[in-house]
Amino acid sequence: MNDQTQQLEAITQKEYKAGFYTDIESDSLPPGLNEDVVRQISMIKGEPEFMLEWRLKAYRHWLTMDTPEWAHVHYPEIDYQAVSYYSAPKKKTDGPKSLDEVDPELLRTYEKLGVPLDERARLAGVAVDAVFDSVSVSNTFKDKLAEQGILFMPISEAIHEHPELIKKYLGSVVPQKDNYYAALNSAVFTDGSFVYIPKGVRCPMELSTYFRINAANTGQFERTLIIADDDSYVSYLEGCTAPMRDENQLHAAVVELVAMDRAEIKYSTVQNWYPGDENGKGGIYNFVTKRAACRGVSSKVSWTQVETGSAITWKYPSVVLQGDNSIGEFYSVAVTNNMQQADTGTKMIHLGKNTSSTIISKGISAGRSSNAYRGLVRIGPNAENARNYTECDSLLMGDKCAAHTFPYIEVKNPTAQVEHEASTSKISEDQLFYCKQRGLDVEDAVSMIVNGFCKQVIRELPMEFAVEAQNLLGLSLEGSVG
Amino acid sequence: MKMLEIKNLHAKIDGKEILRGINLTVNAGEVHAIMGPNGAGKSTLSNVLTGREGYEITQGEVIYKGDNLLELEPEERARRGVFLAFQYPVEIPGVSNIYLLKAALNAVRKHQGLEELDAIDFLTLVRSKMQLVKMDEQFLHRSVNEGFSGGEKKRNEILQMALLEPQLAIMDETDSGLDIDALRTVSEGVNALRSPERSFVMITHYQRLLDYIVPDFVHVLSEGRIVKSGDKELAKELEKSGYSWVHDAPEPEGQPA
Numbered sequence: 001m002n003d004q005t006q007q008l009e010a011i012t013q014k015e016y017k018a019g020f021y022t023d024i025e026s027d028s029l030p031p032g033l034n035e036d037v038v039r040q041i042s043m044i045k046g047e048p049e050f051m052l053e054w055r056l057k058a059y060r061h062w063l064t065m066d067t068p069e070w071a072h073v074h075y076p077e078i079d080y081q082a083v084s085y086y087s088a089p090k091k092k093t094d095g096p097k098s099l100d101e102v103d104p105e106l107l108r109t110y111e112k113l114g115v116p117l118d119e120r121a122r123l124a125g126v127a128v129d130a131v132f133d134s135v136s137v138s139n140t141f142k143d144k145l146a147e148q149g150i151l152f153m154p155i156s157e158a159i160h161e162h163p164e165l166i167k168k169y170l171g172s173v174v175p176q177k178d179n180y181y182a183a184l185n186s187a188v189f190t191d192g193s194f195v196y197i198p199k200g201v202r203c204p205m206e207l208s209t210y211f212r213i214n215a216a217n218t219g220q221f222e223r224t225l226i227i228a229d230d231d232s233y234v235s236y237l238e239g240c241t242a243p244m245r246d247e248n249q250l251h252a253a254v255v256e257l258v259a260m261d262r263a264e265i266k267y268s269t270v271q272n273w274y275p276g277d278e279n280g281k282g283g284i285y286n287f288v289t290k291r292a293a294c295r296g297v298s299s300k301v302s303w304t305q306v307e308t309g310s311a312i313t314w315k316y317p318s319v320v321l322q323g324d325n326s327i328g329e330f331y332s333v334a335v336t337n338n339m340q341q342a343d344t345g346t347k348m349i350h351l352g353k354n355t356s357s358t359i360i361s362k363g364i365s366a367g368r369s370s371n372a373y374r375g376l377v378r379i380g381p382n383a384e385n386a387r388n389y390t391e392c393d394s395l396l397m398g399d400k401c402a403a404h405t406f407p408y409i410e411v412k413n414p415t416a417q418v419e420h421e422a423s424t425s426k427i428s429e430d431q432l433f434y435c436k437q438r439g440l441d442v443e444d445a446v447s448m449i450v451n452g453f454c455k456q457v458i459r460e461l462p463m464e465f466a467v468e469a470q471n472l473l474g475l476s477l478e479g480s481v482g
Numbered sequence: 483m484k485m486l487e488i489k490n491l492h493a494k495i496d497g498k499e500i501l502r503g504i505n506l507t508v509n510a511g512e513v514h515a516i517m518g519p520n521g522a523g524k525s526t527l528s529n530v531l532t533g534r535e536g537y538e539i540t541q542g543e544v545i546y547k548g549d550n551l552l553e554l555e556p557e558e559r560a561r562r563g564v565f566l567a568f569q570y571p572v573e574i575p576g577v578s579n580i581y582l583l584k585a586a587l588n589a590v591r592k593h594q595g596l597e598e599l600d601a602i603d604f605l606t607l608v609r610s611k612m613q614l615v616k617m618d619e620q621f622l623h624r625s626v627n628e629g630f631s632g633g634e635k636k637r638n639e640i641l642q643m644a645l646l647e648p649q650l651a652i653m654d655e656t657d658s659g660l661d662i663d664a665l666r667t668v669s670e671g672v673n674a675l676r677s678p679e680r681s682f683v684m685i686t687h688y689q690r691l692l693d694y695i696v697p698d699f700v701h702v703l704s705e706g707r708i709v710k711s712g713d714k715e716l717a718k719e720l721e722k723s724g725y726s727w728v729h730d731a732p733e734p735e736g737q738p739a
Contacts, residue, residue: 430572433556434568434574435582436555436556437556437560437565438582438585438586439557440557440585441589444585444589448577448581448585449574451577452575452625453576
């Protein structure tokens with residue numbers, strides 16, 4: 001190993017900064033999963049009957065399903081009976097009515113994470129729906145948004161207050177039976193965010209949710225549903241961290257987006273779940289189903305994700321382009337280091353006429369990690385003049401990591417135009433030396449080069465997120481240059 | 483004042499000895515040209531001075547402003563004022579030129595105990611330096627060296643030099659790949675940077691650069707040693723008679739065999 005390699009490795013062996021643990025009492029269900037657990041979750045949440053039925057349908061179907069094994073990831077079989085499916089901070093009275101009532105320990109946790117929950121939030125103009133383990137603890141700006149008819153609340157609340165919207169849209173993009181993890185989520189999800197933007201309304205601020213898995217041995221199963229009605233616009237930010245634990249934790253979320261006529265949804269994720277240590281011990285299994293339906297004409301959905309955490313990432317934010325002239329976009333940076341594994345990408349399903357999609361995927365592998373892009377572009381028989389542009393670039397740091405690309409293209413209409421470009425490169429010693437000769441230390445040089453590589457994606461992020469993402473890229477990269 | 487003192491420097495790469503006893507003293511304000519045929523060790527010398535990996539120093543020392551240069555990390559040498567104008571400037575996709583320039587300048591300023599420049603002061607400064615090498619402002623926003631022509635790359639190197647104001651500038655084959663106009667622009671840029679406090683070591687294969695940047699001393703490097711030193715007339719002599727004679731030159735006096 002040469003000096004440069006050692007230096008690079010040293011940078012990468014940084015500690016996980018969000019790896020602290022909050023000591024608060026929590027109400028948890030004992031580990032295990034059966035119909036009673038599903039019923040209990042529904043009961044604790046005080047849900048109406050239709051939700052319980054919905055959950056049970058999902059649970060019963062889940063029992064008949066097998067774990068998907070096609071992804072390029074390896075892990076020991078998960079014992080779903082060893083997981084606790086509900087964990088909530090102990091309620092003092094009837095739950096906090098304002099920030100003053102929120103457990104200060106909890107607030108300090110958010111502070112350490114840099115979540116602008118209090119006054120800073122107001123200054124920054126960010127509305128935060130913070131999900132701590134499974135229950136939303138604070139939801140700022142709700143009232144202000146309500147003035148414009150925007151609904152932004154925990155999904156558990158929406159189930160009570162807007163059952164008609166829930167009945168109409170929940171599971172309409174990701175059905176309960178969609179896949180193994182989506183079925184599991186449908187059965188046991190405990191909270192998440194719900195957003196509804198009424199016709200013609202442009203949401204005046206970025207909506208933001210921070211997820212954090214705190215309690216040991218709990219799975220986190222959030223469910224997010226965003227509906228943008230005709231001619232509306234919303235930008236939604238999702239950030240994730242989890243404390244360090246030796247055990248693996250399961251995170252099986254479902255996110256559904258619905259864009260009606262001429263509506264636009266921009267969904268940005270910065271995911272920094274605990275990736276496990278350098279030997280692959282611990283870390284989050286991030287098995288997430290994210291899908292958007294461009295249901296209306298000329299609607300648009302953009303997924304932007306910066307994925308630096310998790311032991312395993314299995315995630316394909318997709319867009320179903322139903323409406324004519326609708327647009328789907330996927331911008332992704334996935335970083336894997338040490339023993340991390342990522343199998344991520346997107347699906348663009350073109351059904352309507354003149355639909356177009358863009359996929360920009362940047363994979364960065366370091367250490368002994370494995371990073372795979374998996375993408376499907378499907379042009380249906382009625383999708384006249386559909387277009388897709390795909391660009392997949394991989395950057396390797398060192399000679400023990402791997403990058404894979406699995407692009408699937410299915411075209412059933414001869415008018416389609418589909419382009420695919422792919423490249424694999426390494427950070428060269430020449431680039432590093434050039435930067436060092438200009439006075440930059442290795443750390444800054446690597447960070448600069450990597451950020452340059454990811455520029456097409458980073459620039460899609462809202463400003464405050466872009467800065468965080470750039471810092472994260474610098475922090476989470478280690479590796480070596482061969 | 484002695485800027486750089488190279489004493490009996492020996493260096494190997496992949497087990498092969500390339501530098502075999504270099505002796506050279508460069509005083510502040512002097513311009514030294516190092517000429518020699520391909521394979522003489524010219525680029526190795528610039529790489530060793532700036533700390534590129536892969537070279538093994540087997541003997542000798544290099545003193546820069548009183549310090550042992552070879553003990554310092556490459557970035558530390560750069561911050562202390564050693565600048566290399568690369569023969570092949572490296573492309574860094576997605577990183578804008580202005581970003582690299584600012585990061586480099588602030589690294590040097592930080593080392594000097596100065597505050598980082600804010601965006602406005604930096605832009606003012608960089609604009610004034612760009613005039614020196616006749617560069618358009620659009621260069622600032624292009625990715626570092628990506629898609630630059632040969633001449634643009636070399637001008638970009640001189641722009642960086644002008645901005646960082648090094649004390650010892652090493653120029654590795656700066657004239658290679660330049661047409662006559664670009665050569666003139668680059669040379670004018672360099673000449674404007676000459677000062678009593680700044681030293682230059684120019685590595686070149688051809689004499690023509692020295693018509694534009696007139697050196698105080700010319701050294702001929704052959705098989706890892708300086709075999710002849712003189713003033714600018716030596717370069718003209720070389721131009722006439724080529725390098726073939728240098729192989730037959732006797733060992734310079736005072737050198738260990």
